[in-house]
Amino acid sequence: MAVKEIKPSMRLYDFAEMLEAKIISKGARPAFPVNLSINNEAAHYSPKINDTKVFSNGDVVKIDLGAHIDGYIADTAVTVIVGEKNHELERLIQAAEGALEKAIMVIGPGVALREIGGVIEETIVGYGYKPVINLSGHQIDRWNLHAGLSINNYRAGLGKIPEEGVFAIEPFAVFKGNGLVKEGEPGGIYRIIRNAPIRDRIARELFEFIKENFGTLPFSERWCLQFGDEKTVRRGLLVLQRMGAIMQYRVLKDVPGSVVSQAEHTVVIRKGEKYVTTR
Numbered sequence: 001m002a003v004k005e006i007k008p009s010m011r012l013y014d015f016a017e018m019l020e021a022k023i024i025s026k027g028a029r030p031a032f033p034v035n036l037s038i039n040n041e042a043a044h045y046s047p048k049i050n051d052t053k054v055f056s057n058g059d060v061v062k063i064d065l066g067a068h069i070d071g072y073i074a075d076t077a078v079t080v081i082v083g084e085k086n087h088e089l090e091r092l093i094q095a096a097e098g099a100l101e102k103a104i105m106v107i108g109p110g111v112a113l114r115e116i117g118g119v120i121e122e123t124i125v126g127y128g129y130k131p132v133i134n135l136s137g138h139q140i141d142r143w144n145l146h147a148g149l150s151i152n153n154y155r156a157g158l159g160k161i162p163e164e165g166v167f168a169i170e171p172f173a174v175f176k177g178n179g180l181v182k183e184g185e186p187g188g189i190y191r192i193i194r195n196a197p198i199r200d201r202i203a204r205e206l207f208e209f210i211k212e213n214f215g216t217l218p219f220s221e222r223w224c225l226q227f228g229d230e231k232t233v234r235r236g237l238l239v240l241q242r243m244g245a246i247m248q249y250r251v252l253k254d255v256p257g258s259v260v261s262q263a264e265h266t267v268v269i270r271k272g273e274k275y276v277t278t279r
Contacts, residue, residue, distance in 0.1 A: 003078060012053075017222070032068065061080060072142055073140050077170060089175070091128075099153075099155075100171050100264065101261040103171065110161065110163075111160060113150075132180070133179050137170045163269070165174065168267075174258055189219070190220075192214075198240070213226070263278065
């Protein structure tokens with residue numbers, strides 16, 4: 001649906017809301033706010049309240065989304081070019097997708113993490129690009145999007161894939177970049193860090209709303225409009241950040257002028273079998 005519906009001049013806000021509503025209509029809940037990271041942005045941009053940003057012709061967009069039912073999570077991502085196509089950038093997308101497929105073939109109980117990372121790195125380099133080495137795939141537990149093991153996008157890492165578990169594999173490839181992302185501006189995505197004594201009544205009530213509705217999973221400031229108006233929500237979130245109760249993710253970017261692609265699937269390993277739950 002995301003690949004079909006994305007268009008130039010469409011507001012990112014409307015696109016994210018549409019995808020999140022689709023997840024809910026299918027009987028699940030978003031596992032995190034839809035990420036819509038463009039060009040040199042690799043991850044963690046999600047539209048904020050009243051966000052006016054629109055897609056432009058030729059944008060390379062990473063659409064990263066997840067669904068959960070009762071805390072059991074599926075996480076997936078695809079990269080698309082908005083409007084007019086470009087051969088070089090299509091090849092960049094193919095590099096991430098090819099690395100993902102090869103990694104899925106390799107992953108299994110007892111497989112070394114560095115072997116999976118090595119397959120990802122070799123595939124992306126074979127296309128003529130660099131892997132983003134400070135982003136990685138991850139183990140998933142119930143109510144915990146990033147749990148336990150990390151699956152690097154290059155030949156590194158200690159440990160092996162356990163006999164059973166859930167794993168998101170997500171290669172990132174970059175064109176004209178360093179293969180290293182840095183934190184940029186706040187991305188509009190939050191999560192609870194800890195319980196804290198909150199004296200401010202509005203912030204305390206907002207915190208209870210967040211715990212009840214989103215639990216330990218990341219959430220969007222847009223979703224908090226169910227609690228109150230924009231001014232109330234923004235003020236409450238600011239107080240909670242200052243109290244250390246919640247954090248806000250920052251947009252992760254490679255250097256200006258670079259372009260990043262991403263591909264991702266969730267793999268469940270159980271009783272010696274593996275299942276890709278997000279195809």
